Amino acid sequence: MTNSAQYNIKAIRNDFPILGREIFGKPLVYLDNGASTQHPVQVINAVKDLYEQNYSNVHRGVHTLSQESSELYDNARVKVRGFINAACVHEVVFTSGTTESINLVAQSYARPRLQEGDEILITHMEHHSNIVPWQMVCEQTGATLKVIPISDSGELEMDQFHAMLSEKTKLVSVVQVSNALGTVNPVKEIIDAAHAIDVPVMVDGAQAIPHMPVDVQALDADFYVFSGHKIYGPTGIGVLYGKEKLLNAMPPYQGGGDMILSVSFEKTIYNQLPYKFEAGTPNIAGVVGLGAAIDYVNSIGLSTIAAHEHGLLMYATSKLQAIDGLRIIGEAEQKAGLISFVLDAVHPHDIGTMLDGEGVAVRAGHHCAQPVMERFKVPATARASFAMYNTFQEIDVLAEAIRKTIGMFS
Amino acid sequence: MENLRDLYQEVILDHNKNPRNFRKIEDPDGFAHGTNPLCGDQIDIYLKIKDGIVEDVSFEGAGCAICTSSASMMTIALKGKSEADAEALFNSFHHALTEDDEYPEDVPLGKLKVLTGVKDYPVRVKCATLAWHTFDAALKKLQGNVSTE
């Protein structure tokens, strides 16, 4: 209810056509934004207009459409730069998503540098996509993966982090906002501590970028990664931000067209940043859609969105806490955008199906964070995750649907 | 939510709350562990077979209501059946949940019929069949062992 005077929720909701849908005759209450957000007409139209008016392959044609597409494509990169405040445009590399961004850093940055005895530091609350690429690179190089533990409330054990950080550490990779717990991690403190002994830090911003303003220079992050589809943009597009110095020192991730300056069978010369890391015809519509999504988010303002979502989080937390037999998993002091919970009487999978019957879309499962489930000794959780278009009334529907579910199962 | 009564029938909710044969069998003849990585369901199936007959079958594990009740009902349905009849019942049950045509009536489902509502919820079919697949794996392991001896 913060800012409700200035926050024009009605206008925002009107921008998202899918929010008008009914599920089993009930208005859709979309609370699965942590998995993927919905799209405003501004994004849908940007993609549509591209295909209807301007589309061609980028960077390789002298004809008008190719030039127009290239301009739209390049403009989107400029928008991303501004959005995360990167120092220069060529520090923004387009990838297929967070997952590919992390794999790129693992293979192109970490792999050539690592040897036996070296350590990579991650946390116990990472998404599988920030675990498995490091396990792979450890297998390839003989390096060791170290895991910063988390407390019962779902916060990083920072004492342990400081103790684990050593001259053996070659990279720290940490999630800014946990997709399973909602915890906002003190990434600035982590980066400062790591930099004090010259260790670079990668930040998985997949769940942070839609919920809070991010300034990669203020953070001094060495790498920052996120996906377009979690910030109202299309799927199949993501970003790798990397400091120029680091990116320049890295070999290409994939070989092909666009990533070269010249090719001969004797010697191939790689293209400059960011093209060195963008082999092949890129996801042009995805990039254009992401640019439109950033424009849309900027038009409302991330601070404004964050304030609205914080209000939703507080309201939902108190509503859900009042339900007998409900336990919230993840009670960090600093949380963003989501609530994971379990019920004594009902398995999360059944919660998911039951709530769907009321039009309420939540996620049930391990949220690609099985170590978190194991840490809290639950097989899975149900998760309600919020976006700029969710309302307080929708939280009431959620709470009522949970009560009905408990009623039916007991 | 009333539309979900077809899925969560009273019998199913009852088996979920009070699962039958929810225990471990010491020294089982057959054993298998099944998981559904999608939702974290985990199930252990224990088997006692005597002269080709399922003498005892039990399960342990954590799963959703569909998974737990299906496992519970399965143990009741299987007890006393020959290995061949058990396999036939599995096939019939699987057919009823996954195929559009009528399942072959020559192997009647009996009480298991209440679970066929799951067919309308494709993402939940795996929950209902997990126990059966795990049972099947336990039986196949057993048969495999026998034939190599």
Ligand SMILES: Cc1ncc(COP(=O)(O)O)c(C=O)c1O
């Ligand atoms: C924290 C976090 N990291 C990484 C990912 C992976 O993102 P993507 O599947 O878009 O590559 C997700 C998506 O669920 C996430 O929540």
